[in-house]
Amino acid sequence: MSNGESCEPRADATASLALVLRDHSATQSLGRALAEAVTTHAIIALNGPMGAGKTTLVQGLALALGIRETVNSPTFTMMNEYHSGRLPLYHLDLYRLSEDADTVSDLLATELDQFIDQKMIAIIEWADLFTVKASNRSYFYQLDHLVVNLDYVEEVKPSEDKEKNSPSFYMENGRKAKLSAFGAESCTLISGLKRTLKGNLKIL
Numbered sequence: 413m414s415n416g417e418s419c420e421p422r423a424d425a426t427a428s429l430a431l432v433l434r435d436h437s438a439t440q441s442l443g444r445a446l447a448e449a450v451t452t453h454a455i456i457a458l459n460g461p462m463g464a465g466k467t468t469l470v471q472g473l474a475l476a477l478g479i480r481e482t483v484n485s486p487t488f489t490m491m492n493e494y495h496s497g498r499l500p501l502y503h504l505d506l507y508r509l510s511e512d513a514d515t516v517s518d519l520l521a522t523e524l525d526q527f528i529d530q531k532m533i534a535i536i537e538w539a540d541l542f543t544v545k546a547s548n549r550s551y552f553y554q555l556d557h558l559v560v561n562l563d564y565v566e567e568v569k570p571s572e573d574k575e576k577n578s579p580s581f582y583m584e585n586g587r588k589a590k591l592s593a594f595g596a597e598s599c600t601l602i603s604g605l606k607r608t609l610k611g612n613l614k615i616l
């Protein structure tokens with residue numbers, strides 16, 4: 413495996429990657445790069461505060477899959493699905509669901525069970541609202557999955573180094589992303605991503 417990583421199946425994070433996303437298009441590019449790195453199957457838990465860029469990332473991913481429909485977060489349902497691209501895309505958003513973590517977590521397991529073994533990408537906005545709190549979280553954690561945490565840059569440091577490639581240059585208005593693999597499949601995904609990273613995606 414390149415980058416010195418081993419992708420043995422195990423429950424703890426096996427690989428990680430931190431990126432600076434300078435602007436909207438960088439978040440979309442990360443979505444695109446993720447889609448291109450997936451061969452046939454991926455489960456992605458997408459976390460981050462309100463407005464961090466979660467849906468933007470899903471939109472980039474959908475574009476790269478060749479999905480023709482407009483992708484927005486599901487409003488009245490838990491999940492939207494798209495079948496016009498290279499792989500089916502299941503887009504879940506848990507934000508508007510009740511605060512009862514166990515109920516939502518059961519619901520999530522029931523939804524995922526319907527297609528989990530198929531060729532597809534499942535991406536779950538606000539996954540940590542429920543997967544972390546629920547008492548049956550072991551269902552989710554036994555699945556090989558990639559966690560993507562998006563966040564605002566906490567601190568705007570007056571940058572002495574305004575070089576174009578310096579992270580501090582990009583951190584003034586953008587976002588950051590931390591990707592962590594839980595299992596062999598998602599570890600391989602991160603390795604693939606590292607090989608293809610280019611353009612506006614800068615490694616932190």
Ligand SMILES: Nc1ncnc2c1ncn2[C@@H]1O[C@H](COP(=O)(O)OP(=O)(O)OP(=O)(O)O)[C@@H](O)[C@H]1O
Pocket residue numbers: 433434435436437438439460461462463464465466467468469485537585586587
């Ligand atoms: N890397 C970035 N730098 C600056 N702005 C960004 C970046 N990525 C996305 N944005 C902008 O952030 C705003 C919120 O994006 P988006 O709706 O994707 O967030 P979200 O995490 O899905 O929000 P919500 O929590 O409401 O679901 C949009 O205006 C988008 O253009």
Ligand SMILES: [Mg+2]
Pocket residue numbers: 466467468485537
């Ligand atoms: Mg959203």
